[in-house]
Structures are given as C-alpha cells and as structure tokens.
Amino acid sequence: MYVAPTPVTIDGSQYYKISGKDQYIKVTNIDGVTRKITHNAYIYRTSTQRTPYGMTASSKKWKFYKGKTVTTYGGSYKFKNGKRYFRVGGPRKQYIKSYNLGPVISSNISAATTTTTSKTNTTNTSSKNVDETTVTVDVAKYYRKTAPILTFTSDGNPKIVKSVPNGTKFTVDRLESGDRADKVAYAVGSFNGDQTIYHIKGIDNWIYSIDVKADKKLPVHDYNAENFSYITFPKATDVYNADGTIQNHNGQKIIKQMGHLKVDKLMYIWVPSENKAELFYHLVGTSFYATTTPTARQSKIDVGHDAYVKADDVKFAGGIKLTPSNTPEEAQAAALKK
Template sequence: MKKNKIMLISVVALMGTAPILSTTTSAHTVQADSSITKTIMHNALAYDKDGNSTGHKYYVYGSVHVDPKLVTINGSQYYKVTDKDEYIKVTNIDGVTRKITHNAYIYRTSTQRTPYGMTANSKKWKFYKGETVTTYGGSYKFKNGKRYFRVGGPRKQYIRSYNLGPVISTNTASNLTSNESNNATNTNAEEATVTVKNAYGVNIYDNQGKAIKKNLKAGTKFIVDKLEVTPFADHFPSTAAQAGMYRIKGTDNWLLAIDVTADKKLVKHDYDHEHYGYIKFVKDTDVYNADGTMQNHNGAKIVKQGGNLKVDKLIYIWVPSENKAELFYHLVGTKFYATGNVDQIEVGNDAYVKASDVKFVNIGLTLTPSNTAAEAEATSLKK
C-alpha cells in the first residue's frame, strides 16, 4: 500500500513541463490505490465509453477522483471517473504545452490584465516570445470578440490565442492500469536501467535513426530516461517501431526497445500523436498559401485518399477571392498524391487546406483555432 502511494505521488511530481506548473500540481494528490484526485482546470463535459456526451458537466477548479489509467476513445485520451461510467478529456485536467509566438500579457478579463503573478510566489504577469506555457481545454471567446486560453487558476489567468503557437507536447504522465502499477516498482518514473540482450546486431542510433555504434556486447547496461515511438520509427520494421525506443539519459541517442530488457516499465510516448493532429482527404482538395491565395498546380489537387495526414495548426485566414475569413489546417507534409496526370504535387512548408474540405480524425492532438476570423481580417488589412 505504502509503495503504491509513493509511486502515485511520483507521477504527480513528473506531470507537466510548462513554467506555470506550480499553479496546479498541488491539487494532484493521491486518493487511494486505484484512484487519484485531479483538479478540473477547464469546464468539462463527461462522456460515456463510446465518446457520447452524458450531459453531465464538471466545473472548473472542482476536484474529481479518476483512475490513473488513461483511456483512449475514438483516438482521444480521457480519464475515467472512479466508480462511474464517465470519462473526462485529459486536456481539461492536465493541459497541453504551447509555445509563445508573440510577447503576451496575462489577462483576468477582456479589458484587465492580471494584477498579480502566476502563483503566490511569482510576480510573472507577462510571457515572452519563445517561452512555453500550459493551456487547458479549448479557448474562450471574450466580450471583445477575441479568444483566450486559460493558463492557470484558481485566479483568472488567460492568454490571447493569437499569441500562442500549436501544441508542442501533452502534460499527462500516467498511462498504466492500477494492476500494472502493482506489478512494477516506480512504474511511471521516466528513468530505468536497460540491459542489452544476448542478440547480434544491437546498435545505438542517433536522432535520425542512423546507427552510430554497432554490435553492442550482450549485458551492456544503460540508464534511459524515455520510451517513445519516435519520429523516425519508419526506419525500422513495424514491430520494432511500435515497441518504441529508449533514449539514453543525457544524450539524444536511442536503443530499440526490442533489443534490451528494462528493470522498470516506462510510459510509452508516441511522438506523432503528442505533436500533431490528423485529417483525412475525403474529396479532391485545393491547397492555399498563408495569404489566402490558392496554389496553382496546373489544375491538380490533393487527391481523395484513405490515409490520415498530419496537421499542426488550425487558423483563420482571410481569403481575398471570397472576401471572408475561412478556417484552415496547416499541412505538415510537403508532397501529396494528386489528381490529373501527375503523381504528386509539391506544396511547400507553408501550405493550408480548408477545414471544410477535409475531415478531422480524432487521434493525436485536438487542435483549436489560434486566432479569430476578425483577427485574420484585421491582419489582411495591414498588408
């Protein structure tokens, strides 16, 4: 019992990486071996096991007892409310980390900046470009028509969505059932010792998937601090890729999980699902530039296809030809299968597709607009 409580408290200590962590971690405490207490950081609807709303709402700054195991429903992650058939999205509790793209004040209302710091011991009332911050849930539309994300509490603390970039990481650390926790020591600690198995061809890889040291001796030990399905997982056979790779502590070098044994079970992260949203091209689709003009590919469009494609931003762009702002997804890829007599079209690194032309797939990150239609129009008038 005591060991399990210590393990769960260690999970709390690891949650989140943003500068304002101290505003919420004190609320993440142990309730029981099979339940932890969380603070609701954004008004949250409860869902059933199929992802349908139950109509019950959990209100901001209230406490809720949840199972430590994350549950995936239709590709999104939820906490299950202990002893209830209710699920709450983790982003309304643990939040996500975003990068500040413009210097940003912290507001308490649409017209008033916060007169106090982010915490009782902090005088911070402004964020600077390049810093990171934790945001919770979706954005709010204030009376001035602009959208803001909650960045703290219980004091009212918000940052304009216009000053924030896309999500760069999630803040949820726990991903094990309570039964798994009982069978492992310090299960969720992001550090373990791994030992090379008695197998030929065990290598160390760099952060591009290139072998930089080959044929390690069986029995060689390493301290590792992360288990991840990496961005370069497609360099390896699917079984090895999905098992993940261990990062050697203090480096950006990696070992295939199937090549070693670990003394502790680490949370397995999926880089792509923690950094990107996904869309599906359900019809032939035009591509646009950041200024709202349509790209010219001699009549070719991105072809309707079955795969899921990465996006990393949802943004309003003023479309001059339509004289209105439209909601767009920013494409992560630069080459796409096309219609017509060409196999692929090259769209570049700053290409967009209308949200109304594609289907958002509920896996990975749930993207929210980083600005408003009014802000997009105002930006176009300045050019």
Template sequence: MMKNKTLLISATALMAVAPLAALTSTTQAASTDADTAITKTIMHTSIGYDKNGKSTGNKYYAYRTVNVMTTPVKINGDFYYRIYGSNQYIKATNIDGVTRKITHNTYIYRSSNGRTSYNGRWKLYAGQTVTTYGGSYKFRNGKHYFRVGGPQKQYIKSYNLGPVISVNTNVNTNSSSSQETNSEETTVTVTDKRAALCVEVPDKDAVQPSGKYAKQGDKFTVDRLEKGTRADTGSDGDDDGELAIYHIKGTNYWIYSHSVKAAKEIPTVTYNKTKKSLIQFTKPTDIYNADGTKIDFKGDQVRKQGGSYRVDKLLYIWVPSEKKAELFYHLVSNSVYSNHGEVTFSDGYVKASDVQFDPDSTALTPSNTAAEAQAAAVKK
C-alpha cells in the same frame, strides 16, 4: 545497430547516473486526519475562490505546500481543492497539472532566451507527453510558455504542445493515488544477460552506446517506443522486423526492444513521422490563398494523391465567399499534382475538411480561433 555488449552495471548504479525527478505534486497525508486532508505542493501561483467560483482576492504562491481536502470539488465545470479549515478553493490544475502531448521537438526554457534541462534532458520530442501546470505565461518576447517543473524555472513553448489529453487530478474518492497513470507508459524487464543502454547522438537522428549496461531482471519505466531512423530501422521504420527502442523515463537512456519484455503494449511511433505533420489528398481539392480566396488554376484542381504532403500550420481563415471561418492547413510544398499535370503557387492553404491528416504524424494545434480569424478579416 546495438545488439549484445559485454559490460554490466547494477540497477543501483543506473539510478546513480539518472537525474533526480523534478518536483511534482506528490501527496502526503496530513498528520491531522489522513482521510480528510492531504499536503500538496502548489506548482503555479493560484488565486483563491469561494464555493461559487468567485475570486476571493487571496493569492497562494508556487512551490509552497498547502493542506487541502482529499476529495476535489467541481465548480462551474472545473475541479478545485478546498483548503483545509477554510472556505478557500484552489484550482486543481495549479497543483496536479494536466497531461499534454508534445507536438514539436522542443527545448526547455528558464527565460525567453535561456535554456535549461528537465529531468536531465535538454530536449523533448514530438509524441512524448508532459505535465503542465496552470495557465500559460507570456514572456518578454511575446510568446506563451507552460510551466513543466520547479522550483527551478522550467517552461515549454505553448506552440510545441497539443491540447490537454488527460487531467491528473484523481476524482475517484476510493483511490489514494493523486494522479492517473499515463497510458503511454509501461514497465519493461531486461531479459538479456547484458542489455546496452544507448544515448542520443548530439545533432543527429541516431543513438549510440553509452558504455553502460543493465543486467537481466532490471526493471525500468519507459514512456516511448520508437521505430525509424533513430532506432536504425530505416526512415519509415519498416526494416528489421519488430525491432524498436524504448526511452527510459526520466533519463537520457534508450534500450532496444529485443533486450526487454514489456508489461503491456504502448503505441509505436515512427521517428520520421514525429518530425513532420502530413496530410493526404483523398479527393479533388481546391487550394486557397491566405485571405480565404480560391487560387484560380484555370479550371484545374488538385487530384487524389498517392503520397503525403507536409503541412506546418493549422489555423482558421475567414472565407469571404462562405461568410464563415474554416480550419485550414498550410502547405510546405509550392506544387501539387493536378488533374492536368501539376499546379504551382507561392503560398497555399487547404481546408482541413477536404484532406485526411496522417494520425501517425505530428498533430498540429490551431494557432487562432474562428472568432479571431473573423475579427482579423473585418479589420482589413
């Protein structure tokens, strides 16, 4: 575990080793009228729309700049920017993007089978947030990906991302900021004379000293506070009291919490839980097959459990006996404690409404819709 080391680098040196930020839709005032129009970068190829939300057929390509009116307009529930000097509108999400939470550790891709980096990192972790732009793309492998940067190709599999947690478009006309502040970010100030900067150990759940250090008074934006295995505080994060590690945004570096003072608190995540999705059985529960029928345990039933069980899928399944689709979790385990000992099965599902999901573990996103589950059942 890293405490105090004896090497010093300046904040300038740290910035030199940190990667350049990816292209974003940062705005600049248009020279014609700063209160009327601003210049933005289109991050996702966009269709032009009229004031009623009807397509005009015009196309605006990614990574080109465009002058738009400062105040976004809401059309049919979505926000649009009107192009300066015309009656064409572009969806704001294709410019400002939206914030999503990463639900599974993920690589960044430039193609179906080619990986790339994003802000100097080749891998992003569950619990972090990322900005995505526009709708998803379907690659040649049949999977869907969201764009997270540019102009180089940078995509994340949609499967590894949760639903939108915030829209980055600033709808407050009294503010000049184009994006909302991420509530899970804060600024930390180094309080130690020398604070070690750590990096992840490849293919291991750990960090190690990088040989670089920050000095007292240096400030960094951090986007994750973590306990657990990687922070060397035990698998459950309970060891070593309040010790944790911060991830320095836009870099590969981590810094221990005892070496800094944070401007505000951000949620602490436990590394062990961010790698898993967990549920608890809080009452007697039935287990189902993939076709929506109950597994017959000859009258036995899963009982209330003291521990947690891993799940790896969240999906709708048509339940024939109820004539409706229900949301189910897929169990990783093939056995569960029951009222009379233990029951085993080859492939088990439990209703989401019958169990309690651990909010500190990795959230799952439904892989289908209720309508799709019903349609699949009708085809059989």
C-alpha cells in the same frame, strides 16, 4: 482547494480527486499542457489590460516570443471582447490569445502512477508503475557485439552516444513506435519488422527494443499519433495561401488520396472571394501528388511552407485532435488590418 497527489483515470481521461469530496478535476487544468508560440504574444489579465508574467522582478516579462513554448491550463476562455484566451499563469490572472498558440506539443501530467476508475470497477495500481520495467541487453554476437544507446538531436535525428555490452540492465519507462523508432532502426542498421524503442528512465537516452529482453511488456506509444495530426483527401482539393487566396498551380489540385498527411494547426482564415471566414488546416508537407489529365504522368505540386486546405474539403484521420487557434471574428479583423 487541495487535490490528491496521484491522478486517477476515469473512462480514459486523467483527473485529480479533490480532497474530502467525491469530485474530480482534469489533470490538464492543474499540470497543464505545453504549446508552441506561433506569434509574439502579450500577457493579459483582462481583455484590455496587460500584465507581466512571472512572480519576481528578474523573471517578469510582458511578452512571449514566437518559437518559444509555454504551459497553458484548461481550455480556452472567451473574454467580453469575443476573443479566446488560454490561462498561462497563476495565482494572478494571466492569459494569452489563443490565436498566438499552436497545437499541444506535450502533456505536463505528473509522472506519478495512476489509479484506474470506472463505473463498474476500481483498480489501485499506485504501488507500482505499470509503464516501467527492467530490460537486459541481449545482442546476438553474429548481429552486433554491443547495443547502441541513442539520444535525439534538436532536429529530431538519433545520435549514438555510447554502446553497452550484453548483460547491461536498464530501467525503462516508455516503449515507442513511429517515426523516431524508424530513424533509430536506420541509424543502427537493423530492422526487425516492427521497430520500437525503449526510453531509459531518468535520462534522455533510448535503446532499440531488438537489442534487449524485457522483464514484462509495456504498452506501445505511437509517437506519430501522440505528436501530430493527420488528414486525408477524399476529393481533389484546392490549396490556399494564408491570405485566403487560392494558390495557382495551372489548374492542378491535390489529388484524392487516403494517405495520412500531417497538419499542425487549425485556424480560421478570411476568404475574400467568399466574404467570410473559413476553417483551415495548415499543411506540414510542401509537396503533394496533383490531379492530372488521363494521358499525363502523375505529377506533384509544391505548395510552400505556408499552405492551407479547407477543413470541409478534407477528413480528419487521427492523431491529436486540433482546436481552432482563433475565431472567425479574429480572422476578419486580421484581414482588415492588412
């Protein structure tokens, strides 16, 4: 099967057109998405037979290790043993258990421009990248004499690598808001009320949007919404440990609140007190406002780095839509092994 090199957008999702046919296949089935490995994972060709990953003797490996990343293709598959797996290689059959993977970190969709298609209108934009423009440094002298160029370190903090004078031009291919843009604003000591940053095409550098004038507007990508998942607490909520037991905070729970709190994993955990597996979100934060008596000052509880809340107790509030990384049967089996 051959597909056209340029993806098309149909009703908000991206596809490749199969050559010679009026049929399409999702881009992520071909380009894949990147996920973080949360547990050491063997590679399988069937539910019972392991296989090496890699095509050459020097590149072959039998296991992926926790903390690394891997590209997966398409949705998860349910094998005969009842467990779900993601495809990680080809053309040979190569899969790893979905339980060993975290949420999607990034998409590997080709940087090629796209054609937008709908049932009523078709617009070909392949001649020009709509997410690309030229910016020119234009810093007011009373504000700063030069514009800083920044990169992000491994811990996610911005670092100034150099400064450039007025009139310097760059081709940029992304305009971003969110946490990283806010950090840049702090780093350069300037706020414009709506922090955004431009990515300089071809290199891992960024420039603050307040420091430049753009030839045209680019769509703003919300870094938080594209990289994280959020929940709210519509009621006072218990916090659980990874073994399905409720954390003891002297009767305190996370207080009802509508703030968006980060979560990074959705998984089943066996709850011994209920004798069944429940679906849980893993909390990114470690400190939360807690319920109190009417006369007490509002306090916080520290839940640690491995804390969970029942999906039924909270409400999904936006960002990446997580899918369970395991099944109820896998959660039960893991509990029985302990």
